[in-house]
Amino acid sequence: MNYNLAQPLHDNSVAYPGHLALWADGLEFSYQELAARARAIAGTLLRRSPAGALRVAILGSRSLEALGGVLGTAWAGGAYVxxxxxxxxxxxxxxLGMVKAHALIADHKGAQLLTERVRAACPPLVLVPDAGTAAHLGAEGGPQVSAMDALPPAEGPDTPVEVGPAGHAYILFTSGTTGAPKGVVNSTGAVHHYVSWAMDYLRPGPEDRVIEPIELTFDLSVHNMFVAWRAGASLHVLPYSKALGITKFIQDQGITHIFNVPSTIALAKRVNALRPGSMPSLRVSLFAGEALPESSALAWKAAAPNCAVYSLYGPTETTVACHAQPVEIPPLLTPVRNIMALGHPFPGMDAMVVDGDLRRVPAGHPGELALAGPQVAEGYLDAPELTAARFPMIGGRRWYLSGDLAMQDENGIFHHLGRTDNQVKVRGFRIELEEVEAHLRDAAGTAMAAAVAWPVENGSADGIIGFVAETDLEPAAIREVLRRRLPAYMVPTPIRCLAEMPLSANGKINRKAIIAMLEAERAEQTQPQAISATAG
Incomplete structure (x- = not known):
């Protein structure tokens, strides 16, 4: 069996050559056309490196060039980064310094980031969208720059390079505790197991139309691309200009399948686009990447009345997702927090809650969630000590320690309780910020809520500041509700109402941006004192 991620695309180019495979930048590409593009890119890449050792950096995202680059890299038997x-x-x-890529593929936006310093660090081959861009960048010196629209169409292998389950599929970089990014290496076998679960559980087919609203650096995109092309369905790339109009795009394109972050629901509410019955074409909706609040789940379900809605869970280190919980009426929630439960692990995957000594804890007791099975990543790129620490052997089996605080109830359902590394101390009291945020969301009636321990000195905080957006309530009213529910030391003081909650590129609440805002305010407050002291 060939585990090459491009193999299903090739198979469907034979079975359904004229069927729509990709809608991007307002253009349509059939399976036959997309496979030919992948093959041409693969041929160019293989002239630079032997199959199986290929790494290709993709400086791009939701575009024909970036997606074609992903498929061409896979067709050549390589890993995309x-x-x-x-x-x-x-x-x-x-x-680029960590990956040591053999080639770099940039779309139009990515080509604008190829500064002199970046070009000097690029691999020997750089592929850009067109001849004009190639001529401009090539004239400035550095690596060989070639245009993707001028590649020889038939120089690549007729079928995707044979790859086994241990081959590298992609490397995704996440934030590291040391301040440097860390690369998570995921295998073709892990992706195959995930996509096979999706095919069995969700039953997508050639008639489905899958939306792609996710950046390539976020592994929900792995689902959207490779489930769509395994099923013979079409992938419809959400233009950046229509990000706030995602529900309208779903309506216009007749989208049947979406996988996105829960913040999407809050954004749709913000622009009054989540009306009951407004998305009748949707058949499957998946949400992951952060907790799915009950109110958001029910609002989306009402807007998509013909749709099965699921809350999925899984770190990057376990390949997209490894737990699923359908949204039913009433929803299965985690007690007190009013968020969807994690549910059960996928078939073939395993989970357990462990203590600090890596021993399984009894049902009902909190601990760190450990995950095992064929979707667990190979580890971190060129970081053997970190890999050994986070992927230990327990009972003769390799597990991944997620860093998530969890509990398994008496019915075998797993629940997310926060992060093991997000516990803070306020005046000697231990507090889980996720618990504060759950009450803050409920009290303010919004999914856009965050709690930050601030200021932090010597590992302890003076207090907690709450931030909310998209609420009509005043801070005093929200605080009064919280005072009735939480001990005084857990009530955020102050609570700030923001015009817009800072979000990351993946649509999650950006707590780093909130902390940066607080740090900037503190620096501004202390600046006059520093000037005065200098003058004296």
């Missing part, structure tokens, strides 16, 4: 278009120059340089 997406780099965020919002990454600053230093982070791009850091990732």
């Amino acid at each position: 997406p780099i965020s278009l919002s990454a600053p120059e230093e982070r791009i340089l850091a990732i």
